[in-house]
Amino acid sequence: MKAPANGWQQEERKLYYRDILFILFVIVASILLAEYFLIRATSTAVDRIFSYLLIFLPLGILTVVAQLVYRNRRIRKTGNLRSSLRYRLTIAFLLISIVPSIPIFLISSSNVEIVLSALFNRNIRLALQDGHQLLEYYQKRELERLWHELGINSRSVPVKNPQFIVRHAFDKGVLALQSDFALQVKFQEQNMQLVDVLYQPDERLELPAEYPASRPWQHTVFRFAIQRVAGRDYALLFIPLQEQDLWLLLAHRLHPGMERQSGRFNQMEQNLQSEQYLNKNVPDTLRLGLALIYIFMIFMAFVIGIVLARQISNPVVALAAATRALTEGDLDARLDMKASGEIGILIDSFNQMTAELRILRSRLLQTQRMAAWQEVARRLAHEIKNPLTPISLSADRMLRRLQNPQKGNLNEVVRVSASTIKEQVEVLRTLVEEFANFARLPKAILKMADLNEIIREAAAVFLQRSIQIELQLAVSLPLIPLDRTLIIGLINNLVKNAVEAVAAGLASDASQRARIQISSSFYQQGHRKYVCLMVADSGPGIPEEMIERIFEPYYSTKTAEIGRGLGLALVQRAVFEHDASINVSRSASLGGAMFTVFFRIREL
Numbered sequence: 314m315k316a317p318a319n320g321w322q323q324e325e326r327k328l329y330y331r332d333i334l335f336i337l338f339v340i341v342a343s344i345l346l347a348e349y350f351l352i353r354a355t356s357t358a359v360d361r362i363f364s365y366l367l368i369f370l371p372l373g374i375l376t377v378v379a380q381l382v383y384r385n386r387r388i389r390k391t392g393n394l395r396s397s398l399r400y401r402l403t404i405a406f407l408l409i410s411i412v413p414s415i416p417i418f419l420i421s422s423s424n425v426e427i428v429l430s431a432l433f434n435r436n437i438r439l440a441l442q443d444g445h446q447l448l449e450y451y452q453k454r455e456l457e458r459l460w461h462e463l464g465i466n467s468r469s470v471p472v473k474n475p476q477f478i479v480r481h482a483f484d485k486g487v488l489a490l491q492s493d494f495a496l497q498v499k500f501q502e503q504n505m506q507l508v509d510v511l512y513q514p515d516e517r518l519e520l521p522a523e524y525p526a527s528r529p530w531q532h533t534v535f536r537f538a539i540q541r542v543a544g545r546d547y548a549l550l551f552i553p554l555q556e557q558d559l560w561l562l563l564a565h566r567l568h569p570g571m572e573r574q575s576g577r578f579n580q581m582e583q584n585l586q587s588e589q590y591l592n593k594n595v596p597d598t599l600r601l602g603l604a605l606i607y608i609f610m611i612f613m614a615f616v617i618g619i620v621l622a623r624q625i626s627n628p629v630v631a632l633a634a635a636t637r638a639l640t641e642g643d644l645d646a647r648l649d650m651k652a653s654g655e656i657g658i659l660i661d662s663f664n665q666m667t668a669e670l671r672i673l674r675s676r677l678l679q680t681q682r683m684a685a686w687q688e689v690a691r692r693l694a695h696e697i698k699n700p701l702t703p704i705s706l707s708a709d710r711m712l713r714r715l716q717n718p719q720k721g722n723l724n725e726v727v728r729v730s731a732s733t734i735k736e737q738v739e740v741l742r743t744l745v746e747e748f749a750n751f752a753r754l755p756k757a758i759l760k761m762a763d764l765n766e767i768i769r770e771a772a773a774v775f776l777q778r779s780i781q782i783e784l785q786l787a788v789s790l791p792l793i794p795l796d797r798t799l800i801i802g803l804i805n806n807l808v809k810n811a812v813e814a815v816a817a818g819l820a821s822d823a824s825q826r827a828r829i830q831i832s833s834s835f836y837q838q839g840h841r842k843y844v845c846l847m848v849a850d851s852g853p854g855i856p857e858e859m860i861e862r863i864f865e866p867y868y869s870t871k872t873a874e875i876g877r878g879l880g881l882a883l884v885q886r887a888v889f890e891h892d893a894s895i896n897v898s899r900s901a902s903l904g905g906a907m908f909t910v911f912f913r914i915r916e917l
Contacts, residue, residue: 459565815850
């Protein structure tokens with residue numbers, strides 16, 4: 314189906330573009346609101362993302378719900394199948410994917426603390442703390458031993474001869490390993506610089522360029538520290554020298570061969586110190602990560618739902634559009650779509666059905682056309698026979714009188730017979746003119762017009778008569794395509810029939826009140842909208858058994874002097890020219906006949 318398919322596909326693309334712009338608008342609005350109300354200068358990237366989501370989720374949900382409510386109202390109003398089916402399928406896919414994942418998200422989010430507690434068990438924390446205290450105790454005892462072995466007290470500092478201290482350290486075993494070393498260092502501002510290497514047997518040892526930046530020592534104080542150098546733990550003994558800002562640094566390696574185990578223990582101890590930070594911040598970070606994953610899942614479900622809904626709904630919507638076009642009389646509707654399964658069978662069956670309907674319609678129209686003209690010819694022949702009988706009798710009478718002129722009164726007989734023949738010829742001429750007018754009724758030239766204005770113009774002809782004509786016109790009717798001349802003729806014929814029906818009712822019941830009502834209204838049936846023209850009267854009405862035949866040419870319930878039955882045939886012809894429909898019923902308010910013409914409002 315070429316034209317209808319292109320129409321709904323273009324509107325479908327407009328809906329998708331509008332949805333994309335709508336989502337972008339919500340995202341931008343969420344970012345701006347979060348930047349203005351929630352985000353501060355100290356906010357991290359995670360805080361920003363969380364703030365964006367905090368605004369986007371409720372705002373997006375509210376706007377989507379509002380949009381769905383609005384579209385559902387539009388669907389109920391317009392009967393728009395494509396939007397209804399597509400959005401219902403999309404929502405179904407979203408619910409199927411989101412609802413089962415909600416409890417999973419809630420359970421996993423609430424169990425973050427449990428997972429962290431399992432990673433950092435309380436017993437493990439206590440054991441690490443005890444181990445750390447034991448290690449500190451061992452290192453402290455080792456430093457005290459080195460201090461005792463070295464034999465230096467606060468009275469003997471500052472030292473004059475650092476070489477003497479180094480030899481003394483060798484003697485006492487303070488410097489005993491290949492990995493021990495002795496340095497002469499100098500403090501400048503906050504950094505410690507190497508001045509001289511007094512002892513370094515292990516040349517592979519990479520000495521650090523800097524030690525702790527703080528300078529807690531004075532010339533009259535002896536200090537020590539524990540530091541890891543090149544992957545080894547050392548006890549560092551700082552001894553002040555007499556020279557300005559010079560220090561003797563003795564480095565004794567602790568627990569040699571156990572550095573790897575010591576390093577692992579220190580790493581665990583650092584993790585233990587950061588546990589409080591983890592317990593405070595990691596749950597929120599993990600929840601945010603879970604929320605991001607959940608949002609991504611929702612987004613993917615939304616995209617996949619739209620794609621699947623479009624694949625499922627497109628053939629159904631195309632078939633619905635083609636069916637709607639078929640109900641409106643477009644038998645050329647055809648689906649040029651490829652589909653598999655039951656949908657493909659349905660599309661092929663629809664195309665075959667429309668092809669058969671086109672053939673049947675052409676045959677039916679031809680049959681109806683022939684039957685209509687046969688009926689018109691039969692009725693026209695019957696109408697012609699009526700004046701031919703008096704013409705023939707008058708001619709026979711004149712011939713007989715001419716054959717016997719002695720009987721007298723010849724002039725009178727010829728005069729009367731000629732007058733009769735002339736009257737009946739006028740009747741024949743009237744029949745021929747009416748038939749010619751009916752046969753050459755011009756094709757409608759449709760222009761957008763106001764039906765109320767045409768009704769007022771047509772009713773003005775009858776307002777001067779004694780019969781009361783009431784106008785009840787609806788306000789704000791939409792403009793519809795009309796041929797002004799044909800519609801005025803249609804109204805005139807209907808009002809003329811109503812006047813004759815009311816006059817017949819008055820003849821049978823003089824107490825009856827003569828009323829004719831012309832009205833217009835707006836009418837909606839499903840997705841179809843109409844502008845209606847109604848002409849009702851207070852006459853006797855039309856019997857049910859005659860309603861089916863009143864639009865036939867030359868069929869009339871009135872005498873020949875009043876009409877010959879072409880008025881309603883012309884009305885029906887004008888209705889067909891406007892692709893409208895006409896209905897005959899009994900008026901509930903006036904009691905007589907009521908003719909209702911339905912003009913379809915076409916959606917552009």
